[in-house]
Amino acid sequence: MESAKYVSQKVSKARWRPVSSSFLQQPEIFATGSWDNEENKISIWSVGNYENSGLEDGFEGDPQLICENKHDGDVLGLQFLDQERIVTASSTGAVTIFRHHHNSQTISVSQQWVKAHHYPCDNAPCTAVVCSSPEIITVGEDGRIIVLRADQDCMAQVIENADSSTIHAVTYLRTTEILTVNSIGQIKLWDLRQQSNSASQILSLSGDRVPLYCIDRHPNQQHIVATGGQDGMLCMWDVRQGSMPSSLMEAHSAEMWEVHFHPTNPDHLFTCSEDGSLLHWETSSHSDMPSFLQGNRNSSVTSRSAMALAGGNQSLISAWLNGDSSKSRLETTHMLPSQTLSVNSLDVLGQCLVCGTDGEAIFINKQVPV
Amino acid sequence: MQNISGIRPGKRMGFAWGPGDILVYETQNKASGPTGSGCAFIHVVRKDEDIYSPILRKLFNESHHIFVGLQTIKDDLPSKSKKPQFVSISRNYRSVIRACMEELQQAVSILLAIELIWNLCEVLFIDAAPAGSLLLHLLDWVRLHKSDVDEKAKGVLQSDSPAEHRDYWDVVLSYVLQGRLEDTRKMLMKQAMLQPAAKSMYKLMDSLLSKMPFYNPGGTQTLTEFDVKWRNWHEEVDRYLKDNSFASNQHLEVICKILLGDEDVLLEHKELLSTWYYFLITRLLYCHPTVKPTELHYYAQSSMMMFLDSGVPEPLDSILLAAFEFDIHQVIKDCSIALNNWWFVAHLTDLLDHCKLLQSHNLHFGSNLREFLLLEYASGLFTHHSLWQCAVDYFDHCPEFGRVYLELQIERVPLDTERKALKVLRICEERQMSEQVRSICKIMAMRAVRNNRLGSALSWSIRAKDAAFATLISERFLQDYCAKGTFSDLDLIDNLGSTMLLSDRLTFLGKYREFHKLYGEKCFSDAAKLLLSLMTAKIAPQSFWMTLLTDALPLLEQKEVSPHLNIGLK
Numbered sequence: 001m002e003s004a005k006y007v008s009q010k011v012s013k014a015r016w017r018p019v020s021s022s023f024l025q026q027p028e029i030f031a032t033g034s035w036d037n038e039e040n041k042i043s044i045w046s047v048g049n050y051e052n053s054g055l056e057d058g059f060e061g062d063p064q065l066i067c068e069n070k071h072d073g074d075v076l077g078l079q080f081l082d083q084e085r086i087v088t089a090s091s092t093g094a095v096t097i098f099r100h101h102h103n104s105q106t107i108s109v110s111q112q113w114v115k116a117h118h119y120p121c122d123n124a125p126c127t128a129v130v131c132s133s134p135e136i137i138t139v140g141e142d143g144r145i146i147v148l149r150a151d152q153d154c155m156a157q158v159i160e161n162a163d164s165s166t167i168h169a170v171t172y173l174r175t176t177e178i179l180t181v182n183s184i185g186q187i188k189l190w191d192l193r194q195q196s197n198s199a200s201q202i203l204s205l206s207g208d209r210v211p212l213y214c215i216d217r218h219p220n221q222q223h224i225v226a227t228g229g230q231d232g233m234l235c236m237w238d239v240r241q242g243s244m245p246s247s248l249m250e251a252h253s254a255e256m257w258e259v260h261f262h263p264t265n266p267d268h269l270f271t272c273s274e275d276g277s278l279l280h281w282e283t284s285s286h287s288d289m290p291s292f293l294q295g296n297r298n299s300s301v302t303s304r305s306a307m308a309l310a311g312g313n314q315s316l317i318s319a320w321l322n323g324d325s326s327k328s329r330l331e332t333t334h335m336l337p338s339q340t341l342s343v344n345s346l347d348v349l350g351q352c353l354v355c356g357t358d359g360e361a362i363f364i365n366k367q368v369p370v
Numbered sequence: 371m372q373n374i375s376g377i378r379p380g381k382r383m384g385f386a387w388g389p390g391d392i393l394v395y396e397t398q399n400k401a402s403g404p405t406g407s408g409c410a411f412i413h414v415v416r417k418d419e420d421i422y423s424p425i426l427r428k429l430f431n432e433s434h435h436i437f438v439g440l441q442t443i444k445d446d447l448p449s450k451s452k453k454p455q456f457v458s459i460s461r462n463y464r465s466v467i468r469a470c471m472e473e474l475q476q477a478v479s480i481l482l483a484i485e486l487i488w489n490l491c492e493v494l495f496i497d498a499a500p501a502g503s504l505l506l507h508l509l510d511w512v513r514l515h516k517s518d519v520d521e522k523a524k525g526v527l528q529s530d531s532p533a534e535h536r537d538y539w540d541v542v543l544s545y546v547l548q549g550r551l552e553d554t555r556k557m558l559m560k561q562a563m564l565q566p567a568a569k570s571m572y573k574l575m576d577s578l579l580s581k582m583p584f585y586n587p588g589g590t591q592t593l594t595e596f597d598v599k600w601r602n603w604h605e606e607v608d609r610y611l612k613d614n615s616f617a618s619n620q621h622l623e624v625i626c627k628i629l630l631g632d633e634d635v636l637l638e639h640k641e642l643l644s645t646w647y648y649f650l651i652t653r654l655l656y657c658h659p660t661v662k663p664t665e666l667h668y669y670a671q672s673s674m675m676m677f678l679d680s681g682v683p684e685p686l687d688s689i690l691l692a693a694f695e696f697d698i699h700q701v702i703k704d705c706s707i708a709l710n711n712w713w714f715v716a717h718l719t720d721l722l723d724h725c726k727l728l729q730s731h732n733l734h735f736g737s738n739l740r741e742f743l744l745l746e747y748a749s750g751l752f753t754h755h756s757l758w759q760c761a762v763d764y765f766d767h768c769p770e771f772g773r774v775y776l777e778l779q780i781e782r783v784p785l786d787t788e789r790k791a792l793k794v795l796r797i798c799e800e801r802q803m804s805e806q807v808r809s810i811c812k813i814m815a816m817r818a819v820r821n822n823r824l825g826s827a828l829s830w831s832i833r834a835k836d837a838a839f840a841t842l843i844s845e846r847f848l849q850d851y852c853a854k855g856t857f858s859d860l861d862l863i864d865n866l867g868s869t870m871l872l873s874d875r876l877t878f879l880g881k882y883r884e885f886h887k888l889y890g891e892k893c894f895s896d897a898a899k900l901l902l903s904l905m906t907a908k909i910a911p912q913s914f915w916m917t918l919l920t921d922a923l924p925l926l927e928q929k930e931v932s933p934h935l936n937i938g939l940k
Contacts, residue, residue, distance in 0.1 A: 184825055
């Protein structure tokens with residue numbers, strides 16, 4: 001099912017190039033970024049569909065390297081801006097736009113903000129980047145949030161000292177609102193129209209302030225957000241309702257680095273972790289199964305509903321918010337054949353999954369059951 | 371010995387040893403006379419270039435995966451059921467080596483040699499075939515590493531008239547030397563068609579070739595029965611040679627003599643055999659196919675002496691000879707000396723140790739051989755800016771000194787980003803290396819304080835459960851308050867939650883801020899009660915007592931509050 005390609009560099013980020021949804025194509029091109037190398041790289045790969053392959057189980061052969069370029073510093077964030085351009089976040093504090101030239105199959109730097117994130121006397125790593133062309137939003141260890149626009153050199157907006165600790169990840173909630181997570185376990189909601197230096201809303205888990213490292217928003221139900229952090233727990237939040245998570249699920253035994261809802265089948269969720277595992281979560285609601293049969297799971301997952309949703313129309317409440325309970329079932333599957341070093345990044349599009357590890361390997365699965 | 375480029379000749383050098391390299395610099399040390407201009411450069415000389423090759427990195431990563439899998443094979447299973455697993459793991463290692471060779475455009479002779487040695491060790495030590503099967507495995511071994519025959523054969527077969535190709539007889543003889551008699555027969559048929567007059571001779575040869583017995587390990591025939599059958603066949607071939615059945619065809623006569631194991635004829639075809647161990651296997655095939663493992667060394671030594679004119683063996687030859695002599699320790703020792711990277715000996719020794727083939731071979735500092743080699747290998751990996759993560763698993767499986775080595779090395783990993791620090795911390799925490807955890811967290815926290823990232827600093831102190839540092843951070847906040855009159859980083863202080871309990875000073879900070887909030891919301895009686903408890907709980911720093919008393923003043927004016935405060939302050 002999964003084939004490993006060893007690439008001689010530790011992979012910190014992997015992302016599929018977006019495909020035009022009207023063609024229902026499976027993605028073929030993905031980009032990776034490396035870290036912890038003397039010379040880091042951003043690379044573009046192809047997993048072509050070989051028509052007369054005759055191979056089974058989604059094994060399509062090795063990904064082929066198309067082109068690569070030197071990258072100054074670790075690649076801590078990577079996103080496709082559009083079909084040709086990729087934005088990266090660097091450990092040097094720089095934000096760079098690379099352009100992939102399809103004709104010559106080369107990649108080159110198109111635009112760069114060199115010291116976007118910085119301390120007064122030092123570099124500060126830029127930890128994450130998210131974009132919605134032409135707008136690019138970056139966050140860093142310096143606690144800044146920066147709004148940039150591709151093709152404009154000046155910074156559109158800078159929120160100084162947005163956070164007293166490191167901001168690890170950022171995601172769009174709506175077109176003008178973003179969510180960030182930090183080292184003291186808080187989700188902050190920012191309204192970019194307000195141009196203020198403080199968050200509109202702060203959500204956090206009571207008790208331990210476990211640092212949060214990743215966040216993703218449900219593609220259709222925009223109030224539902226998933227986060228993961230240092231303790232490897234998967235938390236589901238409803239940003240409309242209060243400041244506490246609605247369910248907590250034990251997922252990994254070490255830091256969770258990325259969480260992704262499937263973009264078109266959001267009943268499916270994927271998480272990857274420092275403990276070397278990649279989990280595929282599938283929820284189904286309105287289960288007619290009697291409770292004593294619901295004990296069957298692929299891997300041991302326990303959950304607690306931190307908050308019972310009082311009243312409300314059950315059918316409208318996402319199964320995710322119920323976690324794993326009598327109201328909805330949750331199935332988890334390990335997607336990698338055996339334990340590896342940390343899985344740093346994953347991306348899923350259509351039926352295709354790509355992930356990168358500290359074992360200097362990339363895994364591709366082209367038949368994800370969604 | 372190599373010249374280091376960039377060093378000016380005639381200059382005095384100083385140097386210092388590093389973990390995997392040497393720091394070299396020009397010095398000004400002179401007995402007398404004016405000093406010239408100094409050189410501003412420092413040179414770093416690395417001895418292990420292999421590690422830095424991208425293709426060999428794949429070798430290191432893939433073999434790391436196999437190594438970890440091997441360590442988890444349960445010890446309590448009987449060795450019989452484990453042998454196929456060990457053989458399979460050995461083959462995995464070998465396929466990784468071959469994959470590397472394929473990627474490197476030119477076959478690196480070191481990798482070829484490594485694979486050859488490893489394969490022989492697998493046949494002799496891990497698979498440990500008994501007499502009968504032993505020869506068959508050795509035949510496979512030789513055939514795997516002498517693949518140029520197939521290249522030549524392809525050339526011959528693709529030509530217009532294969533039987534007249536100049537390499538034709540070379541190919542036929544090579545097939546015979548490798549015991550590939552089916553292929554020999556097919557090739558000979560082409561020649562037979564060209565020489566109808568000699569039809570009966572070719573038919574005879576074909577029949578002899580088809581009748582040669584090969585031992586079948588899975589069959590019902592015992593070794594003795596096979597031996598009898600083989601001797602009968604051998605005698606039959608001898609009879610045909612002696613009555614000159616092949617006298618008129620020089621090629622067929624040579625083949626016949628080879629089938630009889632005629633050593634002089636074999637040695638006449640040295641270029642086809644190319645190595646003494648190929649000669650050895652052919653010799654055994656046609657003289658003594660039921661060779662026992664314990665008899666191998668005698669044949670190996672004599673083969674080597676007969677084959678090598680100069681008599682001086684290369685390092686590879688000595689290693690292979692030691693293997694045929696079943697002297698595992700000598701094999702490992704010679705490999706360690708001959709190869710400049712510990713990868714091969716470390717992994718092979720580890721596998722052999724799992725097969726329980728190494729007796730504990732005490733070195734002067736008391737660790738056993740397997741652990742010594744793994745430690746050397748892993749220490750080398752640790753000097754690499756990226757491969758240090760693989761090295762951790764190797765240290766984990768060195769029971770005596772692994773932990774100590776890891777503790778020393780892990781502190782040297784540079785922590786450029788928070789993400790890297792988090793990974794290093796996770797490694798330390800999983801192994802209960804609490805001193806290293808505290809040390810790393812303190813480094814990160816100090817850095818954060820220097821950059822005025824107090825929230826980050828606090829988060830590191832929480833991770834290390836470092837109350838002292840949390841106190842330090844709280845003092846910073848309180849100092850800031852005294853200086854500016856307001857709190858900075860309210861998002862942090864307002865949301866401390868249970869982390870407040872980490873240190874008294876932190877608790878005070880949180881509660882004091884709460885007091886301010888209550889006052890701002892005009893909940894004066896609650897504010898007063900809180901202020902009172904802060905004063906009486908004695909968690910306020912002395913420097914703050916005046917501030918607290920000053921804060922109490924406006925509250926005293928509030929009617930609802932004053933009775934409480936008056937009683938408390940007394």
